[in-house]
Amino acid sequence: MSRFSRVLCTLLLFIAGSTQAHTLSESHSSWRVSGDSVRVEFIIPELEAKRLSSNGTEVPARSALSAYIAAHVGVEADAKACDLLDGPRALTAVPGFYRDELTFKCRSSQHLAIRSSVLYEFVPSHTNFARIETNEGELFEQLLTIDHQSVELTGEHSELQSAGLLEFIHMGIMHIFTGIDHMSFMLGLVLISRRVRDLLFVVTGFTIGHSLTLALAVTGILRPDGQFIDALVALTIVLIGAENIGDSTRNPLPVALGLGGILLAMTAAKLLGANITLPLTLLIGGGIFSFCYLLFTGHLRDAARVRLLVTLVFGLIHGFGFAADLLDMRLPPERTAALLFGFNIGVEIGQVTVVLGALLLARLLIKVRLAMPRPLFTDIAAAFLIGEGLYWFLGRTVTLG
Structure with a gap:
């Protein structure tokens, strides 16, 4: 040598x-806007769920996992938090994943914004792949990260545009560096x-x-x-x-x-x-x-x-x-x-x-x-x-x- x-x-x-x-730390969410209501399905892999336990090797109780998701996922309208109308409700998921459904009711449909801070305190490089369906039936995908935890859906500052090539190039680079x-x-x-x-x-x-x-x-x-x-x-x-x-x-x-x-x-x-x-x-x-x-x-x-x-x-x-x-x-x-x-x-x-x-x-x-x-x-x-x-x-x- x-x-x-x-x-x-x-x-x-x-x-x-x-x-x-x-390994790439990730979760998935699917958001559907219906007027002043927003329904979200949040999917988290078992590997990521284990990070929430005290020793990092066991999946927490199902109720505790749902409560954590509910505390870190939300919707806002006119900069005010929307009410949690239904959920979190555990849904059937494929083996190795956990899926919860939550429904939010807002006071208006103006300046709607979704947010997620799931897992960032454990893995700063965590990424949530958000799929958003608007009231008009249009589909968009966004990447929620520790530096971009919310997306405004309606209003003059709407960020509803699909994640572009440069964002995925950046993700690939960070995948190597982390x-x-x-x-x-x-x-x-x-x-x-x-x-x-x-x-x-x-x-x-x-x-x-x-x-x-x-x-x-x-x-x-x-x-x-x-x-x-x-x-x-x-x-x-x-x-x-x-x-x-x-x-x-x-x-x-x-x-x-x-x-x-x-x-x-x-x-x-x-x-x-x-x-x-x-x-x-x-x-x-x-x-x-x-x-x-x-x-x-x-x-x-x-x-x-x-x-x-x-x-x-x-x-x-x-x-x-x-x-x-x-x-x-x-x-x-x-x-x-x-x-x-x-x-x-x-x-x-x-x-x-x-x-x-x-x-x-x-x-x-x-x-x-x-x-x-x-x-x-x-x-x-x-x-x-x-x-x-x-x-x-x-x-x-x-x-x-």
């Missing part, structure tokens, strides 16, 4: 130690990339992956389970950490056996009745792939082209969850492709910024003669990647109790 790589290793440890794991799981994977690839050409392969692979995600999502060919995607994202972090260990020791067999063995042991545990959410096919396939990939790349003198394939796959699984969520919003078909394209462009901008920022900062640190022993930093950084990846992978696949 070069001195430059050792500095990047230090940067990786710093970033990993100061940031939390990230995502330690993605940054850990990318910086792990930078650590093992010895030449600029290797980095080009990495960026190209990720770009191709997101392009394929766009095409498959728009056509509706694939709609994978979000929980499975999160688990596979964590597994890719373990893989890149394990590959760094194999490359450093020049002995990939123990690493390949270890990771493959963990996945096959989870397969056996699931067969014995353990609460493991991943299907057997993914556990077995993941174990075989991990073993073969680590053994294969460990004996290659130049694994850059293989890493292009890995980053392509990572781009697919990392982008599918968001693409599926957008499609669930029932965006107008004529705009879906453009909005997905905007998010993917934002992801690419964020990715390139992270990589270039790491490279520039590493060069700067080299100038001040920062040098560390190679074995120490290689092994610590790779071990940290494996540890955090396994922590997330097990947390997203194993249910206790």
